[in-house]
Amino acid sequence: MLEMAKRVAIIGSGASGLTAIKCCLDEGLQPVCFEKGTDIGGLWNFKEEALPGFASVYRSTVINTSKEMMCYSDFPIPKEYPNYMHHSWVIKYFRLYAHNFGLIKHIRFRHHVDHVKPREDFAQTRQWDFTYTDEVGNNVAHEKGTATTEVFDAVMVCIGHHVYPHYPRGSFEGIDDFQGKTLHSHDYKDHHGFENKRVVVIGIGNSGGDVAVELSRHAKQVYLSTRRGTWIINRVSDHGLPVDIVKARRAKSAIIGRLPVSLVRKLAHDELNKRFDHALYGLQPEHPYFGQHPMVNDDMPNRIITGSLVIKPNIKRFTKTGVVFDNDTVEEDIDAVVFATGYRFDFPFIDKSVMKVENNQVTLYKYVFPPKLDPPTLSIIGLVQPVGAIMPISEMQSRWATRVFNGTTKLPPQVVMCDNIRQKAVAMSRRYYQSPRHTIQVDYVPYMDELAEQIGVKPNFKSLMLSDPGLAMRCYFGPCTPYQYRLMGPGAWRGAKEAIETQWDRITHPTKTRPVPVAKSGGMPGILQLLILLVLVVAILFKLF
Structure with missing residues (x-):
């Protein structure tokens, strides 16, 4: 039996890289994050000047997804934060997340990744030769500006797709x-x-x-x-x-x-x-x-x-x-x-024998794993364009990847993965007009459920309806917030239920800045509400699932 992955190299400390570090820690892996900049946050760390090789936002940028839908699944955004956050609020949340889970100590800042390639004995060891340049030079073993090669058991690429302008x-x-x-x-x-x-x-x-x-x-x-x-x-x-x-x-x-x-x-x-x-x-x-x-x-x-x-x-x-x-x-x-x-995406540091990007297209199983790489010890995190939030998707991808790395979750045979990739490509071409922009599109809820099924964390509504009907109703008829994927299965979080039950408080709190009288509506008779509830319960149990 092959030795399980221990040291994991993570490239980038933005929205995807931070959660990749945490997921490694959750799975007992040893993350080492390489960040070529001087701070965390990636795209959301505003700089006065756009720099080549770095993602960039403008001064007035406000995120397009609301805070309850974009938060990491076990770390709700504080109720005081606005629902749609300016980039200064987004980076503030990332700092809270990094501090709460002790992520900064796992990051090597000003380290530029030069080349990532499988070792010659990769089939036996699963390991990678990971070459980088230390731009700091504060390590006795590594002088500033010199290239160094280390060996890692797995690699997570978290650079996103807003680095190289088209x-x-x-x-x-x-x-x-x-x-x-x-x-x-x-x-x-x-x-x-x-x-x-x-x-x-x-x-x-x-x-x-x-x-x-x-x-x-x-x-x-x-x-x-x-x-x-x-x-x-x-x-x-x-x-x-x-x-x-x-x-x-x-x-x-x-x-x-x-x-x-x-x-x-x-x-x-x-x-x-x-x-x-x-x-x-x-x-x-x-x-x-x-x-x-x-x-x-x-x-x-x-x-x-x-x-x-x-x-x-x-x-x-x-x-x-x-x-x-x-x-x-x-x-x-x-x-x-x-x-x-727009932008083109690329991974110039990954050896061409592993994967290649052509016309903004890359072959990845569920947009994460190169299907022909065996053993699967490299993953691409955050390379999707969701109709929805990227942060919880990157987190779910990382939860899946780290469990594949440590051997608790298996990928299907290569032929199955390649067939899935072809099916997605056909579906994409039928739905969207042809454009480099439409090669990594996903819908938030279906894609999150698809990933959750890989690791056993998709909510089971039949069992949830029997154990906690109120919570089941909130999850099914209310917003599909990321906390739902922490209710059960590996990585379940004790605070998930409370987070779901209090999410409306966090949604309404930022705008309730002036007390006003709330008019009470007559509403519908209680017996009618009960009948509707019973119909919905029956539909969930016997029709929809």
């Missing part, structure tokens, strides 16, 4: 003659320098929307250029609640899954167009809502209706001082162009 500047005719300023949104920090300018933003993802909206408050005029358009959802949903708290519910997913696809699309489009007509505002795409990663933006229609932001089609070519669009409209005297054209 900057197709050269693909636009006339761009070299354009006399204005050009930059990628990776390098954008705030509106300073754009005041009273005429600006074009290319790309209609979340970054493009945020940058265009922010600049529209300070620039003379902003044009947002898009090839396909987009569907826009608000952070604030029904009754002022976070949209993911309202939408990410098991009961809702079960109902939608039983309706005809055409009906679901119509209902979604009708709901999205209630706030503003996407066609009227020049935003409606040809593809349906579920065929694209949506934009989360609360302010764009307000900026469009005031004229400070104008939606334009794709750019045909640049002139020396302006832009010609596909519909042959021309805007002259353009001072700056921001390319919000």
Whole structure:
């Protein structure tokens, strides 16, 4: 029997790297985290200047997922924190998490990873040659700037997918003659320098929307250029609640899954167009809502209706001082162009014999394990684009990976893994339009459940209904918060039930800053409530599971 993994190298100390460290500790492994920067937080550690090789956010960045949906499953975000957090709150939470679980001592800062490759006797030892450069040089054995190779039993790659900007500047005719300023949104920090300018933003993802909206408050005029358009959802949903708290519910997913696809699309489009007509505002795409990663933006229609932001089609070519669009409209005297054209992901330090990235595609079993690597002692954590929060997904991936490393959980045969990968690729191509952006898409609840099944932590609602009906109802009909995956199975947390029962207090606390009288509604008769409850219980026990 092969010796179980002991030392685990973790690359990156951002949202994925921190939880990878903790999961290693939970499983009795010895993590050593390599962070090329000077601090934790990755993408969410704001820097005044964007640095090559580092993820970057702008000064005003606010996360798109609410705190109860994005927290790690055994560490609720404090009730005082806002539901949608500015990056300064996100990094503050990460520091609390790292301090609470003693993670910092396992991190080597200013250590750059150069090369990761299987040892020559990998089939027998499962081990890796891990070469890095120590930029600190405070270790007697390692001088500053010298490369060192250590041996590790397993590797977890946690660098995310916002490190390498996709900057197709050269693909636009006339761009070299354009006399204005050009930059990628990776390098954008705030509106300073754009005041009273005429600006074009290319790309209609979340970054493009945020940058265009922010600049529209300070620039003379902003044009947002898009090839396909987009569907826009608000952070604030029904009754002022976070949209993911309202939408990410098991009961809702079960109902939608039983309706005809055409009906679901119509209902979604009708709901999205209630706030503003996407066609009227020049935003409606040809593809349906579920065929694209949506934009989360609360302010764009307000900026469009005031004229400070104008939606334009794709750019045909640049002139020396302006832009010609596909519909042959021309805007002259353009001072700056921001390319919000997304990112490409890559792992240049991983030996090509292990895995390769081509056209933003990589072959991974459930987006975590290279299927042909045997034994499976390398995992990629956080390489997904969820319709939902990444933090609990990275945590679930790490819980699974560490149990595979220590031998308590097994992967299926290679042929099964490859077949699963093909099925996902086919499903992805049928649902989404072809784009480098749509190669790692996942839906939050189904993907979390899929991973949870691998390690035995998916909530068992039949047994939960019999043991604690109230909790079962909260979990099934309420928001699918990460705590549900700590109720049972390996890694169960005693505080999970309480966290679920108190989650609404944490949701409502930040906005209850002024006491107001609450009007009491008549409600429905108690007997009717009881009948509805009984019907739902029967449905859960005998129909849905």
